[in-house]
Amino acid sequence: MARLLILGAGIAxxxxxxxxxxxxxxxxxxxVVSPNSKWNWIPSxxxxxTGYMKPEQVTFxxxxxxxxxxxxxxxxxxxxxxPAGDSKSSLSFVTIEYTLPEKLGQTEKITxxxxxxxxxxxxxxxxxxxxxxxxNSLSVCTFTHAHDTSKALAGVIAKMKKGERQTLxxxxxxxxxxxxxxxxEYLFNVEFELRRxxxxxxxxxxxxxxxxxxxxxxxxxxxxxxGGYVTHSRIFTESLYTERxxxxxxxxxxxxxxxxxxxxxxxxxxxxxITHDFAMLLPPFSGVGLxxxxxxxxxxxxxxxAPNGFMLVDGDYAKKPYxxxxxxxxxxxxxxxxxxxxxxxxxxxxxxxxISKPMTNPNGIPIFPTPPxxxxxxxxxxxxxxxxxxxxxxxxxxxxxxxxxxxxxxAACIASAGANFLKGTAVSMTMYPxxxxxxxxxxxxxxxxxxxxxxxxxGHWIKHFLHYAFLYKAKANPFWRIVPE
Amino acid sequence: xxxxxxxxxxxxPPVPTKLTKxxxxxxxxxxxxxxxxxxxxxxxxxxx
Ligand SMILES: Cc1cc2nc3c(=O)[nH]c(=O)nc-3n(C[C@H](O)[C@H](O)[C@H](O)COP(=O)(O)OP(=O)(O)OC[C@H]3O[C@@H](n4cnc5c(N)ncnc54)[C@H](O)[C@@H]3O)c2cc1C
Numbered sequence: 295m296a297r298l299l300i301l302g303a304g305i306a307x308x309x310x311x312x313x314x315x316x317x318x319x320x321x322x323x324x325x326v327v328s329p330n331s332k333w334n335w336i337p338s339x340x341x342x343x344t345g346y347m348k349p350e351q352v353t354f355x356x357x358x359x360x361x362x363x364x365x366x367x368x369x370x371x372x373x374x375x376x377p378a379g380d381s382k383s384s385l386s387f388v389t390i391e392y393t394l395p396e397k398l399g400q401t402e403k404i405t406x407x408x409x410x411x412x413x414x415x416x417x418x419x420x421x422x423x424x425x426x427x428x429x430n431s432l433s434v435c436t437f438t439h440a441h442d443t444s445k446a447l448a449g450v451i452a453k454m455k456k457g458e459r460q461t462l463x464x465x466x467x468x469x470x471x472x473x474x475x476x477x478x479e480y481l482f483n484v485e486f487e488l489r490r491x492x493x494x495x496x497x498x499x500x501x502x503x504x505x506x507x508x509x510x511x512x513x514x515x516x517x518x519x520x521g522g523y524v525t526h527s528r529i530f531t532e533s534l535y536t537e538r539x540x541x542x543x544x545x546x547x548x549x550x551x552x553x554x555x556x557x558x559x560x561x562x563x564x565x566x567x568i569t570h571d572f573a574m575l576l577p578p579f580s581g582v583g584l585x586x587x588x589x590x591x592x593x594x595x596x597x598x599x600a601p602n603g604f605m606l607v608d609g610d611y612a613k614k615p616y617x618x619x620x621x622x623x624x625x626x627x628x629x630x631x632x633x634x635x636x637x638x639x640x641x642x643x644x645x646x647x648x649i650s651k652p653m654t655n656p657n658g659i660p661i662f663p664t665p666p667x668x669x670x671x672x673x674x675x676x677x678x679x680x681x682x683x684x685x686x687x688x689x690x691x692x693x694x695x696x697x698x699x700x701x702x703x704x705a706a707c708i709a710s711a712g713a714n715f716l717k718g719t720a721v722s723m724t725m726y727p728x729x730x731x732x733x734x735x736x737x738x739x740x741x742x743x744x745x746x747x748x749x750x751x752x753g754h755w756i757k758h759f760l761h762y763a764f765l766y767k768a769k770a771n772p773f774w775r776i777v778p779e
Numbered sequence: 780x781x782x783x784x785x786x787x788x789x790x791x792p793p794v795p796t797k798l799t800k801x802x803x804x805x806x807x808x809x810x811x812x813x814x815x816x817x818x819x820x821x822x823x824x825x826x827x
Contacts, residue, residue, distance in 0.1 A: 532792035
């Protein structure tokens with residue numbers, strides 16, 4: 295009997311668990327450790343944040359799904375990884391701490407033959423003074439944050455209905471943020487909601503971001519064929535902001551959020567202040583802070599994890615300038631180079647470097663997006679890792695054969711710009727590859743035949759349909775495998 | 780929505796015409812685009 299231990303039950307962890315269970319014979323165990331009792335379809339949190347959806351519509355309880363799927367579930371958080379065991383045993387294990395109310399705070403060692411780290415991000419609000427829902431800004435990163443944000447939005451809408459003018463600031467809350475796409479979706483959904491409630495004329499909406507220009511999204515933007523031109527996504531994005539009357543501030547590192555006021559530094563090193571009545575600012579991400587120890591209980595965290603807490607895998611982490619970055623730097627199998635039975639999927643793996651060109655201001659503050667790892671690539675890499683591990687456990691392969699490099703993978707992304715079945719819109723984007731390859735595609739970095747973007751109601755229908763399809767799949771309902779990652 | 784003022788950031792970007800905006804929510808056209816977008820995404824998925 296072999297045991298596959300999966301840390302995290304997000305998009306990557308759930309995909310890996312279901313596929314591994316499906317591929318492995320029943321004498322092998324699939325064990326999931328995750329601190330939350332509920333699964334959350336995070337992309338729909340932006341709709342919870344405007345009140346279009348309720349938290350119950352974007353979540354479900356994990357325990358019954360795992361029970362019916364023959365997957366062992368511990369509602370706990372992983373604390374440390376011991377790849378070579380400890381002084382008492384050579385079996386690899388992970389120490390977990392229960393979050394399940396009945397066992398709260400209890401710790402346990404769970405041994406493993408294979409480990410997948412799919413713990414996603416730590417929402418690092420502490421990186422910016424005053425940032426976060428416990429302090430002076432709002433968030434839509436979790437369904438509870440989003441629910442609280444919807445109440446704050448209802449509050450400013452109520453004031454607008456009484457005739458008061460309100461300023462709404464939406465964007466990224468630090469110079470190193472990723473996930474601009476999520477903030478972008480929230481921005482346009484708020485704008486749509488204000489129009490729906492007939493108070494748009496009372497609102498000033500400002501976007502703030504660490505992108506060099508609009509439309510970067512942490513992927514250096516993308517080039518598209520449109521109207522006889524090859525055009526950068528910046529043009530389309532600026533067009534949408536202009537059409538919807540949204541002001542934008544780019545190249546910004548938010549350094550402090552105070553009640554009603556945000557202080558930021560720009561790429562020129564100048565400090566600016568904006569006042570606002572509502573601020574939804576996403577935090578930067580880091581790893582969740584897992585520790586690693588050797589057999590003698592010595593700290594070996596730096597052998598398994600990068601300084602930002604993400605797990606080192608088979609990428610090329612050598613420091614090199616932007617001009618020397620190549621697609622081959624990006625990991626292919628997501629296997630730890632140090633411990634061959636450990637893998638990382640989704641946001642948990644350490645990217646070798648950014649995708650957008652790094653920029654630093656005269657005060658030495660880096661202001662550029664870190665690379666996004668969206669749902670589709672997270673799911674695809676998790677599936678490939680699960681298949682590789684199943685092949686190795688069942689003795690079909692001696693090493694991981696399937697690859698899922700973001701340099702050879704495309705992505706489809708639907709960014710909501712207003713939720714309504716007749717009047718809503720979304721930006722539908724496809725790109726191939728995710729990591730630009732300027733050797734293969736010298737002018738654009740990507741294949742123009744597979745890289746596209748358009749805005750329309752059809753995108754909203756697809757986004758809404760995907761919401762149900764992915765929840766259906768994550769619940770392991772019949773034929774879940776026909777829903778692609 | 781926006782009023783374009785010279786040299787402000789919103790002065791320069793292209794803005795959609797009325798017809799372009801109409802097509803974005805025209806049910807017949809959008810049903811067609813729904814099919815096209817799904818095919819496009821399936822092509823992308825098949826590349827994995
Ligand atoms: C508001 C928002 C909107 C988004 N919209 C889109 C979108 O439209 N399209 C898209 O493709 N992507 C979108 N994304 C990105 C998408 O959500 C991520 O790509 C995806 O969630 C990454 O999956 P993951 O499994 O790596 O991480 P997560 O989904 O965050 O899962 C991490 C899991 O690990 C668990 N965990 C945390 N700490 C521990 C620990 N110590 N031990 C064990 N388990 C732990 C967590 O509880 C969670 O279950 C959005 C993100 C946000 C924040």
